[in-house]
Amino acid sequence: MSISNESSSDNEDISTDPLLYDNSNIHVSEAVSSIHNYIATCKLNSSHQKKLLDLIFFLIPKDNNLNRRKLMKQLKQPFFYKTLCNCCSKEVDLTTNECSNTCKLNGKERNQEGIIEQCMNDLNPSVSDVVKRNLHLITTYPSLVDKFLPNDILNANIYKQETQSKSLYISLQLHSDGIDVMTTKHKNCYVTTGIILEIPPPLRDMSKNKILLSLYFGKKEPSIELIYGKLLEDLSTLIKTV
Ligand SMILES: [Zn+2]
Numbered sequence: 001m002s003i004s005n006e007s008s009s010d011n012e013d014i015s016t017d018p019l020l021y022d023n024s025n026i027h028v029s030e031a032v033s034s035i036h037n038y039i040a041t042c043k044l045n046s047s048h049q050k051k052l053l054d055l056i057f058f059l060i061p062k063d064n065n066l067n068r069r070k071l072m073k074q075l076k077q078p079f080f081y082k083t084l085c086n087c088c089s090k091e092v093d094l095t096t097n098e099c100s101n102t103c104k105l106n107g108k109e110r111n112q113e114g115i116i117e118q119c120m121n122d123l124n125p126s127v128s129d130v131v132k133r134n135l136h137l138i139t140t141y142p143s144l145v146d147k148f149l150p151n152d153i154l155n156a157n158i159y160k161q162e163t164q165s166k167s168l169y170i171s172l173q174l175h176s177d178g179i180d181v182m183t184t185k186h187k188n189c190y191v192t193t194g195i196i197l198e199i200p201p202p203l204r205d206m207s208k209n210k211i212l213l214s215l216y217f218g219k220k221e222p223s224i225e226l227i228y229g230k231l232l233e234d235l236s237t238l239i240k241t242v
Pocket of ligand 1: 085086087088089099100103104105106114
């Protein structure tokens with residue numbers, strides 16, 4: 001059945017994963033995942049995402065199983081997913097099971113214990129959303145914090161030194177916490193969230209203003225690099241672009 005028809009339901013059975021088109025080497029889920037990763041890595045805006053999809057649909061056979069409407073809907077979700085090797089921590093090619101040449105699991109079929117799943121948020125739209133909704137507080141609270149909440153972190157000397165020459169300053173405080181998850185096997189789940197300090201408490205800690213930055217799900221304990229490496233890279237890029 002072709003699901004390329006734009007009127008197809010979004011509630012199709014997700015257990016089916018047809019080939020991208022007849023005689024294709026990859027399935028729809030792999031194609032969607034590759035498109036997601038490319039868009040996230042290259043940080044394409046919505047107009048460039050649309051152009052990329054135009055090109056993809058121009059190049060693949062017309063009788064394909066990619067649902068453009070569903071894909072566009074998924075692209076509006078800022079999260080993207082990575083599968084890493086549990087042994088060498090490099091990204092796994094899900095088609096070939098390859099991770100790194102020196103790894104003992106390279107190219108071998110894996111079960112759930114052989115992989116680490118990571119989910120990363122696209123920082124720019126998520127931070128922008130919280131900032132826009134709280135802009136009036138972010139622009140006024142730092143100058144009033146002395147009177148309202150003398151013990152708040154914004155009254156610390158280090159914060160004042162950093163911000164004294166800036167009219168608008170946005171600080172993201174990161175927090176990571178791990179929980180043990182028992183399914184059939186033991187797994188570690190780590191959640192990293194961020195809050196904007198220029199939003200006054202308790203509003204800054206409300207779930208609608210908390211930013212889910214990343215999730216880690218794997219057998220081994222994550223290293224600092226695995227939890228914060230990509231996140232700090234993205235934060236550094238965000239700081240340079242605003
Ligand atoms: Zn490996």
